[in-house]
Amino acid sequence: MILHPAVIANLLASYIASFMVVYAAYYGAQILRRWDIQSGAELQLVLERKTYLISTLLTYVFGLQLLSLFLYVFTADTLCPLFVGAMCAAGTLNVNGFGYPTLVLKMVNFLLAGLWLVLNHADNQGYDYPLIKKKYLLLAFIAPFIILETILESAYFLDMQADVITSCCGSLFSSERVTGLGSEIASLPAKPMIWVFYIAMSITLACGVFFYRKGKGGYLYAALSVLMFVISLVSIVSFISLYIYELPTHHCPFCIIMQEYHYIGYLLYILLFGAVVSGIGIGALIPFRQVESLHSMLSGFIGKLALASVVLYAAFTVLVTYEIISSNLVMTYEVAS
């Protein structure tokens, strides 16, 4: 293990989140089994009081979970000078077999935690705990992922050996390599990907605006926002990074979070993750629009989510377009595939 303040902060955040989620899931299981709002039994009233504590606690824990994705990437980026071969977070994450699986889990947990926060906010607006069982069912689903993330993150940080020679991002995200997901994405032809990105984004934004104004097509927008999230991540590796680095062969999705590139990557990822969480939140809430206690407010809240998602995706697109226009890289030929 490398005793670095950022590593300690990551592990502490992870242990706190896991402990709190297990505690909350224990009471969540009781709520799922014993909750009966019609009953005046002592246990029911205890559960009603407990749910305030648990949902407040989980709001902070999942807030921490959202931040921990960026802290994890920041830590990997900070530690890269310690490992031979590592030039950015990409290399640090490759020092053992747990770095990338942890990153993937953190991304999944970001989306799940965001979804839980959306459900919780909606539930808190109703006077009769309308979504209580749904949100604790979601918690029961999330808890194993959070625990698995903690196990993998611990294994990653505790198993870090300073004498490991790792790969640099130029190797991991190279269009010339033949194996690995990073290389396969990097190998995608850049110019068609630009078209795919802009066409898909235009359709997504149009659908989002239509849903915001007419209240129709919510499920379609939720699905499109997930698809757009994946396309955007692929686009970052495929062509957006090239314009930011002004290099036709450098596809790393991590170097963009470095100071040399004005930490632009953090902004891009925050916009992207915010947009997709708002988008899937719409799909999660639509089935509950007819619930009596949520009827008056849920449409407004879903509208705000749609607006947030559309604005964040639009801001992401504007930022990407600005980077492309202001870049000195001119792609007049097809980047090697």
Next chain:
Amino acid sequence: MIELVNVKKVFNAGNPSEFSALNSVNLHIGENKVTVLRGPSGSGKTTLLSIIGCMSRPTAGRVRLGGREISSLPERFLTDIRRKTFGFIFQQPNLIKGISVLENVMLPAYPLGEPRSRLREKAMQGLAELNISTKAASKVEWLSGGEAQRASIVRALINKPTIIIADEPTAHLDTKLSQRFMEIIEKFKAEGKTVIITSHDPLVCDSKMVDRVINLRDGRIEGEPS
């Protein structure tokens, strides 16, 4: 209007100091009635009043207000009900020192966002009705006991509540001021308000305007099966 079903309240549950203040209380309080909860110290009067007024939650049982179940409501909904439905008059006036009588009276209405000019007009009207409008600008430290009590009544009425809750309101008043207080209660009743008072003062319990006296002992309503 107000219905309590099997309401229990236990303090310090599970500790050696566990104390059961209310034991399976079932009660129905009618609209536009003056109800007095009578009983010795420790009988559960104030605990019952605080549960009716949404100031505390029962350990078990349910409370319904106008047919709506309120004991399970999340806190922010309870705050809203407390603010709009109940007016509280305490044993002590509990006025805030250092600010004027008028400011004290207007204070509970601030969260509702009513324009200040209209609120001021309403507060002055309330003070005039209880003959203390001349004290509006005075600091509360300068008021006599009776004036402070009346100021606290005006404060309780500022949000036009339908239910007035008064906890031992005459405990610190002399006979003349207690009679004056009961005259005010009679006025509330005439206006259609529901009034719930805890007291063991005969002047209150034996008053002709009281519709019902409920006797409490050891956390139970007397006459109810244990």
